[in-house]
Amino acid sequence: SAPVAAAPGDNYVVDDALTGSRTRWFDEARFGMFIHFGPYAVYQGQYGSCRDAEWIKRQCNISWSDYEAKAASFNPASFDANAIVQLAKQAGQKYIVITSKHHDGFAMWPTRVNRWNLRDHAGFSRDLLRELKDAATANGIKLGFYYSIWDWHDPDFVGNFPAYVTKMKAQLQELVTNYDPALLWFDGEWTETNPTNPWSEQNGEDLERFVRTISPQVITNNRIGKRRLVDGDYGTPEQSLAGSPPSAQLQETCLTINNTWGYAAWDASFKSPTQLVRDLATLTSNGANLLLNIGPTPTGTVSAGQSGALTGMGTWMAVNGAAITGAGYTGLVGQPSWGKVTRKGNKLYLIVNSWASTLHLSRRSPFTVTGARVLGSASPVTVRAAGDGYDFLPSGGATNAIATVIEADIATPA
Ligand code: FHN
Structure with missing residues (x-):
């Protein structure tokens, strides 16, 4: 479709007339579920005396041989896509974004691009992304994929970046072709000054063009690029409610329920449903979405602390969801003290x-x-x-x- 004139403050270079219709469901959804799930969960947040979660490989200096052996034992046999979708639905969430590949490069679907994936490396025959897609579709929930541009595992990321980009595009093509995601949530595009991360503004522009070629409808977040040449369809403040209305670009804040994205057995400081509902109300009043994270255990279950927070929010949403879903910034009133x-x-x-x-x-x-x-x-x-x-x-x-x-x-x- 023909490019449309950019609105003031809008710096998209790859844009088209679909932008509005593409993002409409997203702007009405307001509340989604983020899922950080990968082989890092097998460590349960602990390596010797060192603690981390989805960054444990790097933060705790774990060797690749140790990490690969752990990943080979990854067996999420209790992952119940339907139960997770029901948990989201009951909470009033309208979409789910799951890590298809985090910084450790491990693919959660049976990619043909390499063997560093749940089926070939861990011998897990089920396709969890397929199961989640089917359960989500059956329940009117949209499914999106988080995809880390930064890849610690593929030697081409530092050795032969063009070859890496070709593989990355092949994986994205697989995801779009096989699962028809509603959204692609890029990450790991940052740290221009980090010599191990050569992602450039031009790479971002090229990737946005590529994504638009393979799917005109899929929404992308701003981390697709460095945010000067391209900034995707929406902004992604992290662990922050900041952003004053009305924003020039759609916004989605992502928050953890406790303090970690991936599963960490020691992290038991769960936010209360009261705090989370109030955060959701704050964001909705600013016209922004909340993407609230769960990090399943290595077997694929959701901890009681995380599911309890979502269930508590759902009890409130069942009565009061009209104030959130499809609602946004008023433009008419100042925010009251109460x-x-x-x-x-x-x-x-x-x-x-x-x-x-x-x-x-x-x-x-x-x-x-x-x-x-x-x-x-x-x-x-x-x-x-x-x-x-x-x-x-x-x-x-x-x-x-x-x-x-x-x-x-x-x-x-x-
Ligand atoms: O490094 C990641 C982190 O592990 C997590 O995935 C968050 C979620 O927004 N994003 C990155 C940090 O910005």
Whole structure:
């Protein structure tokens, strides 16, 4: 399709008329599941006295012979794609992004490009990406693949970079052809100053062009390039809620539930559903997505700490998901001290962390409130014009310990 004129602040060089329709589902999804799963999980975060997770090979100076032997014993027999999809669905997540290949270069699908993969190296005959794709599709969940440009295992990455890039493209072609992913989540493009990482801006531009050639519909994140020549379809702040609305580019913050991406048995400091729901509300109110990570155990199960956090969020989402899914930045009101406000069409969602008998909303642009109710409750809410906006006066108490949501119908001037 013909290139479209770039919007101010938009630095795409490879762009096309599909950008809007390609990203629509993503901009409505708001909440997704990240999965970091690979042979690093077999160490369970510990090598002698050294601790790490998906970086354990490098951070703990593990030899390739040790790492390859561990990887050969990788046996994720309890990986249950359907259970993982159900966990995501119950939490209110609309998409899943799993590591097809992390920095250790290990492919989680039976690639024909090399034998450093789950089938050929570990002798695991099942295709987990296929199982996840089928379970996701059956449940209306989109599936995307994380793919690390940086590859510690392939000697061509430092020895013959053009040969490496050719293999990388062959693997991406396999992923797109065999699994039709909704999204490609690149990583490991950084550290221009690192002599072991020759990824350049031109490589990013070339890769974006390649991805567009093999799939016009697949969404890519900004780490496809160095973000000066190309920046994909959306930005990826990591472990940060930063980003003030409205952003020039779509945004997706990725967060861990505990402190590590890959599985680490010692990492038991799980965030509470309350904190995670509030983070999700903050991001939604900024028009950004949350990609919340789980790191399955070496057998493929999800730890109780991680599944519990998602289940807790799901209990809240079951009643209040309307405030998140398909909702975004309001453009109409300032953010109040008692919580966050999101908007979907002619509805505002007041996500109230600190319940009070009077909740004031400052109005930035003209609109009128024509009705209001508490989600999951029959108790009426009185609304009256007050000061620079409106006061909402709920008749009942908070209905949810995490956050209670008031849905308001609004009319904006034509
Ligand atoms: O180095 C990786 C890290 O292991 C993890 O995959 C995160 C997820 O966003 N990305 C990289 C660091 O930016």
